[in-house]
Amino acid sequence: MLARDYRGADGWRLASLGFVALALVPAGAHLAALPNKIGRAPEAYMIMQQAYAGWALFGIVIFGALLTTAVHTIVMRRQRGPFWLSLGAFLLLAATQFVFWIYTYPANAATSNWTVLPADFEGWRRQWESSHAVNAVLTLAAFILLALAILETRRDDERPQV
Numbered sequence: 208m209l210a211r212d213y214r215g216a217d218g219w220r221l222a223s224l225g226f227v228a229l230a231l232v233p234a235g236a237h238l239a240a241l242p243n244k245i246g247r248a249p250e251a252y253m254i255m256q257q258a259y260a261g262w263a264l265f266g267i268v269i270f271g272a273l274l275t276t277a278v279h280t281i282v283m284r285r286q287r288g289p290f291w292l293s294l295g296a297f298l299l300l301a302a303t304q305f306v307f308w309i310y311t312y313p314a315n316a317a318t319s320n321w322t323v324l325p326a327d328f329e330g331w332r333r334q335w336e337s338s339h340a341v342n343a344v345l346t347l348a349a350f351i352l353l354a355l356a357i358l359e360t361r362r363d364d365e366r367p368q369v
Contacts, residue, residue: 216282220357223279226272227296227350233265234303234346237339245336249328256321273300276353283356292356299349303342310338 244255280293314335317325325331 216360219275219279219282220360223272223275223293223296224350224353224357226268226275227300227346227353229268230265230272230300230303231343231346231350233262233268234339234343237336238343241336241340245332249324252332253321253324256318259321269300269304272349273297273304276300276349279353279356283360286360289356289360292352292359296349296353296356299345299352303345303349306338306342306345310334311342314338 240255244252247255276293276297280290280297283289283293311334314331315321317331
């Protein structure tokens with residue numbers, strides 16, 4: 208059965224790809240800033256961290272990416288290649304949440320969202336920065352898998368029916 212036969216499949220493809228791309232924005236920003244921030248003096252680092260005030264709203268984007276990628280996976284359930292690629296993307300996005308809640312969030316809590324200099328500053332900084340670097344890689348991998356799922360679906364659509 209062709210993917211275009213599924214009702215709304217193109218909408219779910221676009222929504223999932225768009226949300227995952229948006230989730231890549233803050234993840235990539237954290238990774239790109241890491242080399243410039245990691246060696247800064249604690250006081251300078253704390254000031255730089257204030258640039259992220261309000262970024263918690265990106266949680267909406269992450270939720271959207273998880274939801275739309277899950278639905279896309281369900282829509283692709285009859286197409287082996289696209290299904291597994293889409294499922295892989297969903298699982299990678301879910302893994303970013305595991306990393307966030309186990310590593311990033313505790314660092315945010317210990318520092319009151321980087322407004323209070325903690326006793327173990329270096330430990331919390333390494334944990335926070337490392338967790339964001341890992342999430343950037345996971346989110347990029349999810350984006351690539353989802354794009355491959357969409358390309359594979361398109362290739363299936365173009366195959367002649369026998």
